[in-house]
Amino acid sequence: MNTISDARTQEPAAATAVAGRHTLLLSDPGEPSYEVMCATLKRLGYTVIHEESGVDAIGHFSPDKYDLVITDLHLPDMGGLEVLRKIKRLSPDTPVVVLACNSEVDDVVQALRLGASDYLLKPFTDEDVIEHAVTRIMEARDLAAQNREYRHQLEERNRELHEHIELLQRDHEAGRQLQQHLLPRTPFRYPAGIEAAFRLLPSLYLSGDFVDYGLFGERFVAFYLVDVSGHGVSSALVTALIKHSIMHLLRERTLFSQLNSIDTDITSILEMINRELNSTALDKHASMFVGVVDSRARQLHYAVAGQVPMPALVTSDGARWLTGKGRPLGLFKQGEWEVRHCSLPASWRLVACSDGVLELLSGDLLQKEAKLLEVINRSRGDLDSLCAALKVDTAESFPDDITILTLRQDNP
Structure with missing residues (x-):
């Protein structure tokens, strides 16, 4: 996907990771967890596009640009739940991960109800926790995309099959009338x-x-x-x-x-x-x-x-x-x-x-x-x-x- 340009945060993807994926990260770069998050995502092959403002992020967001959105529940201009709502309204299939503190359990529950794919509790220092969550979410996203494609192909095949059946029925009916005529x-x-x-x-x-x-x-x-x-x-x-x-x-x-x-x-x-x-x-x-x-x-x-x-x-x-x-x-x-x-x-x-x-x-x-x-x-x-x-x-x-x-x- 394309990116929301931010020259300060764009770096080449890791050679061993999945190329071509982009994530939109909404977080305060001053937080200790920020560097851990960026390093893990880049190691997994993601180009990280960072935004601190929810308004700017939503304004530049489009469904075909990002494979993943990660948002803190606390942003300077709007809450992370509002960002989640707007993202899901624009693109229901885009997975969203929320970053929360231990004291924000109620907000995490609300985020999951609004369609968040997962949550991560701050502060975190273990990259494996982030890697596990992101990998699981993207595998589920890829599987869902494959299922949608298979479903689309199946619907197309069914449509073609129905057309062939209708044609065959018309041919059979014509044959039946001819046989009756004989x-x-x-x-x-x-x-x-x-x-x-x-x-x-x-x-x-x-x-x-x-x-x-x-x-x-x-x-x-x-x-x-x-x-x-x-x-x-x-x-x-x-x-x-x-x-x-x-x-x-x-x-x-x-x-x-x-x-x-x-x-x-x-x-x-x-x-x-x-x-x-x-x-x-x-x-x-x-x-x-x-x-x-x-x-x-x-x-x-x-x-x-x-x-x-x-x-x-x-x-x-x-x-x-x-x-x-x-x-x-x-x-x-x-x-x-x-x-x-x-x-x-x-x-x-x-x-x-x-x-x-x-x-x-x-x-x-x-x-x-x-x-x-x-x-x-x-x-x-x-x-x-x-x-x-x-x-x-x-x-x-x-x-x-x-x-x-x-x-x-x-x-x-």
Whole structure:
């Protein structure tokens, strides 16, 4: 820091001490303790700026000039307590030491209440007492300054972090809206009398689950539910990749238009997505349920790829799991998928769930599947009733993405 100029008292700092520190000493140079104080401070590396007048000292004081202020309680023009008050008002962080006699205990107590860092009792002849007090005070001052700097840096980092979080949330919200835009309308009723609907609830902003359905020709309603491993942005991007790949395949080939090619079309979709996931470096795999309802022949063609839980068919006889097997997509070159067929009555419901639904139930996997089938049976495959029974619309958060896809056809 700079100094209040007093050529009579400025001397070079000791070579072994901390350089660049300045102390303002307000004391009577005629007192015996004065020389001891000056000698100790200079040995510690301080440039001592001496003032006898409190008014002059306060007039020249500024917070950036002094590391330490030492003031006698008795000055010719004002008391040391008043000097302490004014210094603390100008610079609360500047440490102040008061010099007092044994008889001034009450004033010492008052000085400590006003913010004095320490006090020294006169007369003193032992430099170690002064050195100990000054060293302790300055170490505490340096530590406090470091803490303030660390706190400032932490606040700055927190501010930057909040800005990044807000930006990330805006990006996620934009991604969520885009993903919602890619989903089909729900519910949607086709001319064939088949109604498709779904509920998709992501555990984060974006979902690793995805559904889609569409009418091909006048009799075939094709649909799928896919559950990509993981959560968040990377999984959501894979769902977009899957939809894009399927749409690209539909543009290249005429799918789901001929009864004799339905099974081959379903297998083609699974093989294509399996290749896509294996060719990426995203380390993602997926389970999938793909189906086609032939409304004229009242038959369901379907295949599963690592689907847990299995889809359930609800008829007048109750709810039952469909059968089938096939490896998840993205883990093996060949999935050994098989297309199965199921005859449909005049009225039926089909329910497919992602595995996040099982997290809403208690017990081991078999117990959870049994409870889910019971809930599906009680709800008769109705989407709103099923969601109400599982409380998916009222829960605040989920450990995993939850998707329920339903298709239904009623006897006219």
